[in-house]
Structure formats: structure tokens, C-alpha cells
């Protein structure tokens with residue numbers, strides 16, 4: 017299916033969020049996720065089903081003020 | 082030293098982690114100043130990256146981290162960002178920014194109250210970035226905030242305490258609430274002034290990171306904060322219009 | 338044939354080290370699984386600025402001092418180096434940024450509106466003043482890498498995709514060497530290459546902007562390189578929409594004619610860097626590493642190659658040797 021990952025369109029085969037992260041190359045990365053603007057905790061990624069057109073945000077720790 | 086949500090921090094200097102010439106210089110600024118808190122953010126990550134190197138650096142500083150919701154313009158964005166930050170950094174502290182205007186980066190007071198209420202109910206310890214408005218402060222306390230962070234001046238401007246009268250009023254209005262001057266400071270004297278007014282801490286980034294010698298500037302801020310804190314605790318004199326000699330007048334010789 | 342040294346990685350570090358060693362008579366072997374420098378090397382995405390003075394705004398002192406060797410080294414290596422200087426400008430409301438930049442750098446003169454116009458006739462109206470670093474240079478980095486490859490080929494050194502290493506191993510794998518260099522991190526940079534035949538900019542121009550600093554480097558024939566973001570991340574994936582939009586917007590502020598440009602390429606990579614953003618030659622049991630070139634791959638590869646050769650061939654130590 018086609019989803020938007022961090023603002024860019026992506027074609028993925030995975031149906032669940034955890035699998036999609038693997039497929040997109042985030043593997044064991046220290047990231048947090050949100051789908052369509054809603055936070056999805058790490059513990060729920062394995063069960064979270066993705067749908068065509070979903071907007072996935074993948075964030076990591078960064079500098080800040 | 083200031084206590085936020087039951088946690089005593091080692092210094093009234095809260096320092097940002099962005100914009101330094103290098104991570105080594107950032108670490109030096111923290112070490113030389115003894116800063117008590119490090120502020121951090123969350124941002125989009127490209128595949129293959131995981132912010133791991135940055136995370137190691139921050140852990141190496143050995144101070145509590147305060148993640149922010151910088152750049153969020155809506156309640157929803159800020160709330161989601163806060164949740165993501167809580168998971169990534171393993172802390173329920175959140176510096177809540179809901180930005181109302183792209184140019185001035187002025188906080189949106191209405192969104193701020195709503196986001197603060199949602200997050201406090203969700204167990205977050207909220208540090209709201211706000212204007213110096215006393216009504217807003219009251220609402221944020223009602224929403225569950227136990228720390229307030231009024232701005233000195235717009236973010237990154239280095240203009241110091243723009244509205245002294247307003248800040249003094251705010252401080253007097255809520256005497257028991259820990260308050261941090263967040264944003265807009267450019268010089269250590271601004272930080273000293275904040276402490277003299279009775280604020281508990283300051284949060285800054287650009288003034289240190291963009292100085293030619295960031296570690297020296299950080300130390301300058303730390304010393305100014307200490308000076309301001311001592312002055313406040315020493316109960317300063319009131320300014321007056323009439324000159325009054327400091328040397329005793331009695332016993333003056335008549336030499337005319 | 339007896340091989341003195343095997344170099345892993347044919348980015349700017351590996352090629353420069355190979356060129357320097359072979360020029361001094363050493364027999365070297367060069368290995369890169371890609372077969373040639375390309376999009377998988379950070380070096381592919383560089384701007385090609387040789388701007389030691391401007392970098393001094395934030396970089397440590399050795400970058401400024403050692404970077405001065407770069408232009409002459411590249412020229413001697415056969416690269417087409419353009420010595421046209423750097424122009425540093427700021428929008429009027431950011432005048433303070435220009436003053437700060439001037440205080441922290443040396444070797445510049447301050448130009449007024451007319452001075453800017455004399456150097457870059459298409460810019461003057463927008464910029465009441467600017468700093469000119471006349472001694473700085475730039476080059477096309479991909480062409481420079483190709484030149485080194487040709488020079489090496491003429492000395493019988495070809496890039497091999499896989500072959501057993503012989504002699505001293507010199508690891509120049511860039512960010513891939515993180516498996517052996519725990520202190521190495523990535524600093525992501527995003528860039529674009531534009532074709533704007535209607536725009537005439539003759540030298541590197543840096544726009545100081547509090548939110549979106551930018552530089553533009555002419556590559557000739559109306560081609561311009563636009564860079565670059567600087568983000569603490571080892572992500573090497575494609576450039577993000579937001580970064581590109583901000584870069585292009587800032588470019589438009591610099592020269593409205595760029596609005597008509599064609600976007601030829603958008604690229605991104607992570608620069609290999611240590612915590613102080615200075616490069617190092619790191620000795621390990623089975624190899625030495627030449628790495629951590631950060632924003633200064635082309636600027637510091639010559640000095641680093643010289644120091645590497647000094648160590649490998651003569652046993653002489655240097656400031657970056659660990």
C-alpha cells in the first residue's frame with residue numbers, strides 16, 4: 017500500500033506498523049511513531065494496522081532549546 | 082536550588098543543546114557552567130538514523146533532560162509530540178510550546194492552556210512557555226502546571242527582559258510557584274536581573290551556543306545567576322530619588 | 338608486486354591518501370565495493386568550497402590553518418580550481434549577523450553596495466554591504482574526484498571492488514567505519530543542484546540567515562549547487578521536503594532569478610564527524626583510520642593525506658594522529 021512517511025510518499029508491503037518500520041529501514045532505531053497525528057507507543061506497533069493513505073511520522077531525539 | 086515537580090536541580094541555569102559549533106563544545110559549555118537541565122527536542126528521522134549518537138552525548142552530560150514541543154502550532158501537534166518525547170527520553174517532563182505566530186514565535190495562550198490541561202491529566206509534568214500574562218498564568222496553574230516559564234523576549238532575539246513591570250507583577254502575583262525565564266536572554270546581566278527579581282531559573286540556548294566562545298559564555302551566565310540569586314536573598318535596597326551620603330555626616334571636621 | 342598500503346574507500350579521503358602516497362613512490366591498492374566514487378559516498382554530494390576563512394566562523398583553528406593548503410594541493414593534483422573568492426551577504430534586517438561573522442573570521446574586506454555590484458552585478462540591490470574573502474576558492478567536487486582517479490590510473494592504481502588487503506591498511510570508509518570508531522557520528526546535509534542559465538553568479542555566495550543559512554556555488558554553464566542543511570543525524574536517506582523547500586526559498590531570497598531554475602538533483606548524505614568536528618588519523622591494531630572530515634572533506638583531505646603519508650612512510654607524527 018501507499019502511505020506517507022515523514023511527508024514523503026512510500027510504497028510498503030507490510031501491514032503492521034512494526035513490520036513497516038523494519039521494511040523502511042528503521043529496524044531497532046530509537047524512534048517514536050505517530051500515525052495520522054496520533055501517537056502510537058512502541059508496545060503497540062506490532063498490532064497497529066496501517067491503511068492506504070496513512071500519514072506516518074517517525075521522530076528521533078534531537079538538539080533543542 | 083530550584084525544585085521542579087519535587088526534583089531539585091543543581092543549578093538555576095537550564096541550557097539548550099542546539100546550535101553549538103560542535104558536540105564537544107556543547108559538552109564543555111555544560112561542564113564549565115554546571116548547568117542543571119538540558120533541553121532537547123524530537124524531529125523527523127531519516128531511514129538509517131536513530132539519533133543514537135545524540136542520545137549518548139546527552140546522557141553523557143549527566144543532567145535531567147527537558148524535552149520540548151518546539152515548532153508545534155496546534156494543540157494536537159503539541160500533545161502528540163509530547164507523547165513521542167516521553168517515550169523517547171523516558172521522562173514525563175515536557176517544555177510545552179504552542180507557537181501562535183511564525184515570525185515572533187509568540188506563544189498561543191489559548192492553545193497553551195488546552196494542551197497543558199490535556200497533558201497534565203495524562204500525567205505529564207508541564208513546563209509551559211508563556212507570555213508574562215498573569216491571567217494566563219492562573220489558568221495554567223488551574224490546568225495542573227506547577228512551574229511557569231514566562232518569556233524574557235521572543236526566542237533567539239537576545240533582548241533581555243522586555244517587560245520588567247509585567248514580569249515583576251507576575252512574580253509577585255504567584256509567590257510560591259517556581260518560575261523560569263525562558264527565551265530572549267542575550268547577556269549574563271539579563272540572567273542576573275531575572276534572579277534579582279526573584280525568578281528561580283533561566284532557560285537559554287542561542288546566547289551561549291552562538292557566542293564566539295560558548296563555554297566561557299555559559300560560565301558567565303552561571304556566575305551571573307549566582308550573583309542575582311545572592312542579591313535577591315540579601316533583600317536589596319529600594320531605589321530612591323534623593324541622594325543620601327553613605328559616609329557618616331556626624332563628626333565631620335570644620336575646615337573652612 | 339609488493340604492495341605498501343591498501344586503502345579502503347574511494348571517497349575524497351581515500352583517493353587523496355592514495356594520490357599522496359603514490360606520488361611519494363609508495364605502491365598502493367584502493368578498494369571500494371562501489372568501484373568508483375558515486376552517490377553512496379558522502380563526497381558525491383559536497384559543494385566543493387575551499388573556504389578555510391569562512392569556516393573559521395565556527396570551526397576550530399586547525400581547519401583555518403590547514404585548509405589554506407587545499408587550493409594549491411588540488412591545483413597541483415590537476416583539478417580545475419576556481420579562485421574567485423567568497424562573498425558573504427545578509428538581508429538588511431540581519432545586518433548584525435554580518436558584523437558577527439566579520440568579527441569571527443579574518444582575511445576579508447567589507448564591501449558597500451557599489452562594491453558588491455562590481456563583483457556580482459546581479460546581486461547589488463538587495464545587499465547594502467557584504468564581506469569578500471578574496472583568497473578563497475571552489476571547484477566541482479565530482480570532477481576533482483575523477484581527476485584523482487585518472488592520476489591514480491596513470492600510476493597503475495585502479496579502484497578494485499574486492500581484493501585481499503596487503504601492507505598497511507588505511508581505512509577511509511567514511512561513516513561506514515562507525516563499526517570500528519565508536520566516537521564517529523553522522524551530520525546530515527541536504528543539497529540541490531539547479532540549472533539557471535538566466536542567473537549570473539560568479540563565485541561562492543553565502544547568505545547568513547538566522548533560520549535558514551545557505552550557500553550557492555557556481556559549477557559553470559549555468560549550473561549551481563545549493564547547500565546545505567546541518568542536522569545531527571546519521572540518516573542517509575533522501576532529502577526531506579521541508580529542508581528542500583527551505584533551501585529553495587532562501588535561494589529565492591538571494592536571487593529572485595533562481596525561481597526560474599530547473600532542479601537537476603536533490604541529494605542528501607551524512608558527513609562523518611567526531612565530537613569536536615575535527616578529523617583524525619586513528620591507529621588501531623590492524624589498520625589506521627583517516628576519518629571525521631565533517632564539512633571539510635575537500636578542504637582538509639590534502640593536509641590529512643600529507644599527515645597520513647608522513648606517518649606511513651616516515652613514521653612522523655602529526656597533530657591529528659592518535
Ligand SMILES: Cc1cc2nc3c(=O)[nH]c(=O)nc-3n(C[C@H](O)[C@H](O)[C@H](O)COP(=O)(O)OP(=O)(O)OC[C@H]3O[C@@H](n4cnc5c(N)ncnc54)[C@H](O)[C@@H]3O)c2cc1C
Pocket residue numbers: 345346347348349350351368369370371373374375377378379380381382383384385386387509510511512513525526527528564565605606607608609627628629630631632633634635636637
Ligand atoms: C551537502 C554537503 C556539502 C558539503 N560541502 C563540502 C564543501 O563544500 N567542502 C568540503 O571540503 N567538504 C564538504 N562536504 C563534506 C565532505 O563531503 C565530506 O567531508 C567527505 O565527503 C567525507 O569523505 P570520506 O572520503 O571520508 O567519506 P565518503 O565520501 O563517504 O567515502 C567513503 C567511501 O568508502 C566506501 N566504502 C564503504 N564501505 C566500504 C568497505 N567495506 N570497503 C571499502 N570501501 C568502503 C564507500 O563506498 C565510499 O565510497 C559536504 C558534505 C555534504 C553532505
